[in-house]
Amino acid sequence: MFVVAGSASQRLSKELAKSLKAKLAKTEIKRFPDDECYVRIDEDLDGEDVFIVQTAWPDRNIVELFLLQDAVREYDVSALTTVVPYFGYARQDKQFKSGEPISARAIARLIQTQTDEFMTVDVHAPSVIDWFEDVSAKNVCAYPEMGKFLRTQGVQMILSPDEGRWDNAKRIADVVGCEADYLVKERLDGETVKMTPKSLDVKGKYVAIVDDIISTGNTIVKAAEQLKKQGAKKIAAACTHAVFANNALERLRRVCDEIYSTDTIENETTAVSVAPQIAKMAKD
Ligand code: R5P
Numbered sequence: 001m002f003v004v005a006g007s008a009s010q011r012l013s014k015e016l017a018k019s020l021k022a023k024l025a026k027t028e029i030k031r032f033p034d035d036e037c038y039v040r041i042d043e044d045l046d047g048e049d050v051f052i053v054q055t056a057w058p059d060r061n062i063v064e065l066f067l068l069q070d071a072v073r074e075y076d077v078s079a080l081t082t083v084v085p086y087f088g089y090a091r092q093d094k095q096f097k098s099g100e101p102i103s104a105r106a107i108a109r110l111i112q113t114q115t116d117e118f119m120t121v122d123v124h125a126p127s128v129i130d131w132f133e134d135v136s137a138k139n140v141c142a143y144p145e146m147g148k149f150l151r152t153q154g155v156q157m158i159l160s161p162d163e164g165r166w167d168n169a170k171r172i173a174d175v176v177g178c179e180a181d182y183l184v185k186e187r188l189d190g191e192t193v194k195m196t197p198k199s200l201d202v203k204g205k206y207v208a209i210v211d212d213i214i215s216t217g218n219t220i221v222k223a224a225e226q227l228k229k230q231g232a233k234k235i236a237a238a239c240t241h242a243v244f245a246n247n248a249l250e251r252l253r254r255v256c257d258e259i260y261s262t263d264t265i266e267n268e269t270t271a272v273s274v275a276p277q278i279a280k281m282a283k284d
Contacts, residue, residue: 002045006054006068008061009085012263013053015275016083020282022051029064039067045075051282052080052115055265056107057088057243069114082115083278085264086241091213093125105131112137119281121264121274122168122212122240140281142240142262142274143168146210147175149260149272150238156205161185161195161223169210183223195222203231214239214261217248224255236260240274242267 001022005013007029017024026042037060050072054065065084072080092103108131111118118137123129129137150158156178160169162185173180184196209223220237227235234257242261244252249269252259260271 001049002043002051004041004050004052004068004072006052006061006064008055008057008064009053009083009263009266011266011270012085012273012275015263015273016051016053016278019275019279020051022049025050035060037064037067039064039071041068041071041075045072045077047076047078049079050075050077050081051083053083053085055086055088056084056111057086057265059088062088062107066110066114069111073114079116080114081117081119081282082111083119084111085121085274085278086243087120087123087128090124090128093127102131104128108132108137119278121262121278124212138281140274140277141168141171142264142272142277143171144175145272145274145277146238146240146260146262147172150208150210150236151176153208153236153258153260154206155208155236157181157202157207159183159200159202159207159209159223159227161209161211161219165211168212172208172210183226185219185222191216191218193218193222195226197226200227200230202227204233206234206236207232208236208238208260209256210238212239213241213243214248214252215243215245217244217252221251221255224252228255234258241265242269 002025003017004025028040056062089103121140158173158180160182166182186194236258237256238260259269261269262272
């Protein structure tokens with residue numbers, strides 16, 4: 001069994017290879033002077049079960065993923081599983097206005113042409129999984145690993161910034177062994193959110209605000225401001241997918257004491273690996 005690491009998912013691929021007791025394939029991945037991508041797999045993959053791991057964001061990593069799939073397909077592999085830890089474009093999962101594409105469907109259709117199985121992590125819209133009509137597609141949950149990690153940090157309360165993610169927050173709180181609550185958020189546009197003030201039992205507590213994605217950071221900043229006003233002792237922001245658009249991280253650091261994310265998008269706040277959960281799902 002081999003794991004082929006895309007350049008966006010090197011760290012997670014190593015962890016996954018360990019969890020699956022698989023070999024990490026030797027590869028060469030580089031860019032030509034015109035920025036086109038070049039990949040080469042320096043292994044004999046004939047007859048092997050192969051996992052490609054590559055986050056499909058930003059766009060250049062999607063192209064690299066397609067090239068890796070094509071390279072693996074040159075071998076007579078036993079099975080190819082494409083693991084896309086963070087599935088970009090998942091937030092355009094329907095036509096909001098006429099004339100728009102269903103971007104998540106467009107990406108899903110391309111990925112599935114070159115794989116036997118597909119796995120992703122904490123997909124933003126579950127409907128994305130349904131776009132994989134020709135292959136088995138699975139969504140892996142990060143909450144068991146995030147919950148275990150936050151427990152070691154002494155977190156005393158979990159807060160969801162909106163009702164939509166309440167289920168996930170509750171699951172994390174169950175693993176931590178603490179209480180959970182949620183705020184009421186209204187998204188006005190891609191960059192503006194409104195939080196309705198709500199009384200929370202946070203005075204003197206270490207509270208972690210948990211979300212699937214942090215993009216502009218506006219959701220977390222608004223939530224943290226409420227927690228501060230209400231006397232929280234310490235605030236952590238924890239997410240699965242650390243997109244951190246523009247100066248989001250800098251803005252988050254002004255209002256949060258700690259920022260944690262998983263390795264679906266590898267960055268300086270990565271503290272949790274989702275590899276054990278991917279391996280578990282792969283064995284099921
Ligand atoms: C929304 O439904 C998501 O769960 C996140 O809350 C959202 O993507 C965060 O975006 P931002 O960081 O731009 O507020």
